[in-house]
Amino acid sequence: MDPLRKPFNPHKHLKEEFVSNLTGSSMLEIAALSAIVPALILLRHCISSSGIRDLLYVAEITPKKNDSVAVGPKYWKNYMVTLVMDFLCIILPILSIFTVLAEWTHACAICLVLMLLVFILVKRFLPSNSHTIEGFLSSSSLRASISSYRVSMMIVTCLCILAVDFKIYPRRYAKTETFGTGLMDLGVGSFVVANALVSRQARNVTSLKWKAALQSISPLILLGFGRLVFTAGVDYQVHVGEYGVHWNFFFTLAAVSILTTTINIRPQYCGIFGALILIGYQICLMCGLNEYLVSNKREANLISQNKEGLFSIFGYWGMYLVGVQLGNCLFFGTDSASKMRSVRWAIIRVWFLSLLFWSLTIILDKNVERVSRRMCNLAYVSFVFAQNFQVLAILMLSDFFPGPKTSLLEEAFNRNLLGSFVLANVLTGIINLYVDTLSASSLASFCILVGYAFLLTVLTGIAMFSGIKLKFW
Template sequence: MNKKTSVNKNEDGAIGFKNMGAYMSMLAIDFLLIVVPIVLSFTVLSEWIYTVALMLTSLLIFFVRTKRYKHVAEKGNDSNSLRSNVSSYRVTMMLVTCFSILAVDFRIFPRRFAKTETYGTSLMDLGVGSFVFANSLVSRQARGIQTVKLKNIIQSTSPLLLLGFGRLVSTAGIHYQVHVGEYGVHWNFFFTLAAVSILTSVINISPRYCGALGLSILVGYEVILMKGGLNAYLLSNERGKDIISQNKEGIFSIFGYLGLYLVGVHLGNYLIFGDSGAILRTNKWAKSRVYFLSIFFWLLTMLLDEYVEEVSRRMCNVGYVTFVLAQNLQVLAILMEADRIPGYKMSLLEQAINRNLLGTFLLANILTGLVNMFVETLFVSTLTSIWVLIGYALLLSFTMGLADFCGIRFKFW
């Protein structure tokens, strides 16, 4: 939909619910079963997170193995299953990201989940890369819709630029702690998204060739990082007065994110849409390929980390890109197992957030800023931290649920 930032009515929001009380009751159940476990797993239960994950996986396998049923799905239904699973993956990524951007300010959030300084991997290191990949996977380019009109480029990037400048001004105004080594002095995540959006709009090639182009950019960027000394420059604490030196991490990492986006476009076209631009692939067809690609990228990440250069989100090197691809495809592969469960469908909360992904992220950033203005996050007790985080997640979830019930969708491009 090619419109400027707007709020639109969506008639298929909250289908089957005419009573707000019933809808909110179901939403509350989803919140308790989906969001609260995420909050607890990344805080007070973080030491047992692998045990909990293993138990849940075992329970799912047991349920699937013991449930006697014949799962016969037509191609169209299985295609809808694939659509739902991809949407669930994007919602899961968004929920974890929105929770982490606030939780990291509390002592209850384990430091091992926080972003690494230079090299290494963590939960929050996945955030920006996962956001870029999730967008590329279902992007207009992945669907084969090629647009090079200047008007369309401006419409898709101007909101991101406004958000970038808005974040810059707001963080400076409330003296919010910003780690300069992440993006630079003035740069932020929204500027990176805008830059990638502009470049991919200008490139405008067939999705079947995006993978090769993305790989070429990543290899060339890695060569310059290692042989050209760019990595030493990016990791240095010295900064000049010019705008590039002030924001060197954010500006040069664009090449890595651009390569990641282009590879994601190719994978989205291959795994989901096909040449026609509509979801024609079946969940069964895509699942085996997603599993294979996940394993492939995990092996490639280990080889790159050992023999080329360690994974670095700060530089967005090729090892980081393959790490993001491996992890995200692994999550998608796990969610694709949902087609084994009879009667599976997306929850109300998933539907609400899926229809307003960027709106969810924007609200999360606003709420995070408000919490930091009124709460000294580093000095509150464990119990207070939990209540604040659950309250934040509750407000975020029910606001997006209310928007979905009213048929409101926030459109930015």
Template structure:
């Protein structure tokens, strides 16, 4: 008996030694209220314009005589030196400014907007070969727009999940506790929408069987359990109010995918079904479900322990279905393998939908229920759709600028989206277990973030150069 108690005590002590400041780190990201929707709008604008500036600078794979990449050959005929040079330019033009905006330049967000707009205007003005914005883009340009949008969302998420653990990262950008809006609140929902816009359903491919669908979803379930086991084994900090005690983001993605498979409807009706789901879920929240989800009381059963993650599935499912309908409406035609929408048409629809969802967000937030990522209510869903469409609406008008193709880094992340996210999570965990993030200086924190971003971008970029793909389905 004494041996058993001694063993348990030593085991607890061993786990504590992995992450001695766990509770302090959990408190550091708790009870936050976020920032204003205007600041979110401006931040999304800034980060989107940085992608455009990188496009206008040029020097992509087709520059300086480097041959076009053949995806079937490792390296595609390009030299490794060219790969490193282009990745370095991408890193300096996109990753470095992203990190600066999230940290030391956070207090000058509005001035930064003016600066990047002037820079973009100058680059466009002095581009003597620049065509009119009214020029039509083809299928490739639409694909590049979607790539830029998805990768910019992924990069902000990857950088934020580590930056949030440092004091240099403004608390108003961290995830909110109950109600409110913040930059990091956009991450989970944006991942869902980004998948929905280019999903098989949005492209009109509805021939996947239930067994094949479940097989393709199984990696997400495995990753969810892997995250649960790994975080528990090293005593890693977990914000219980986000999803619950055992739930995590991968379980949410898997649940949304399974529900979509079971109730499989044509893309034309996904928006209607998603809207009904959200309206019904919002009605339940207003009838008292919101108080239950926001309360700190938890029973011992698995359902009560993970109430936030389980109930928010309905919000994310509705969000996904509406995202499928938007992807079908804006980008895809009836052909399952090609984009038949003209770029001008897609651009107009993206802008109109962006304005609609921003207006809807304000109305829902004021008159129905304040925005809550934790519950994934209607206001939050509308905010996610508005901010994602905003990125697309900003990027799309510049797809005809000469040399303005997706950068090497964007292409690399796009081809290995899930692998990039997994690598970012592993690196974030390694840094947190190796460094006391709460006590390092601002300069040290910035240096760590730059090294982390450099390693992440170059590993993903070189893996793409070598033709490495991590595909589960």
């Protein structure tokens, strides 16, 4: 190798140290952040016009699909204007609160929730909107709330994976080294829960055959190896304490899918089986496995090199199975004759589960073992469920006032969840290779993050308008 050749990533070790040895934030601050994102989404719904439905309809139609429908410049202009407004009302405030306004997180959360309550009261009691609650509670609005929840999780993930490399992003929001609760610790767990709640098992859909299952899992495996090759090829920074030397996020999702497909369990029993796995895994951790996983010592074999990623699979698999039964009971398993009553009870139960899991997290964290994403222990599983159900519960408030239940931005991301995440990872990698993120000023950092978020939004919106849907199976 030519010693004079400039390395792809000269600041690799500094960037790795920048995201190492962190202890996270408080659960109260995580709860506040988890209230801010859905509140902003609902406030956007409150001020959206009914014309969003026409734009969503046009976005589903392309000249290739229907030559009789002309998607002209007028629709394109209105589409992009609405998309930019969504960006300004949702993504820009989230990015600001996660960076320059991070010291006012609790105040921002309180203000946004109060604003949301005011909007709901005004919308509910205006003479022109004097409808009954039953007029808004529907299975379609429930589906919209679930979609909004999945999109909110994706948007936060896409913003944080780049923001964490800049000093403008608080270190307490980054992933913790061993124990603690950081905002970014919720990433992989939220993906697992979001997938479990609406999975084929939760919906009582017949399980895929082996060929179809392998086809479904193969994109995750390919993305996992693709990330591994890319990081090694350009000497990209990798925090080994997250998953190990070779393991990564995509391999964890693929492993959970493989286990779920191999051991097919009826959704009514998934929760019990998942709880047994989690309890058994937690017992193993307390018997000495936790010391092995948090240790920085690694032997030459693959298991030791990737111990965090391999052993945490048991925690994520148990989390997934519990999520399957909860999704089945909450959204798909009811045989009630009244859909309105089913939806109303789903809302009540989601709020109850959020409070229950927050209480359980506090108890486990203080009396059993502190929350640890690195090990995916029982406290971490409870922490992930608490945060996810909190976000979903707040978004379900949309059922108590009239108006649009979604935005153009949400529809665009929902259409290409995996595609937007892959695009965000590619853009993050490019920016990290060509920008010294550690030396960037606060103003420069914020401008780069806004530009990145805007580009991601526009490209995702163009994909939906053009009828592009990145789906491998």
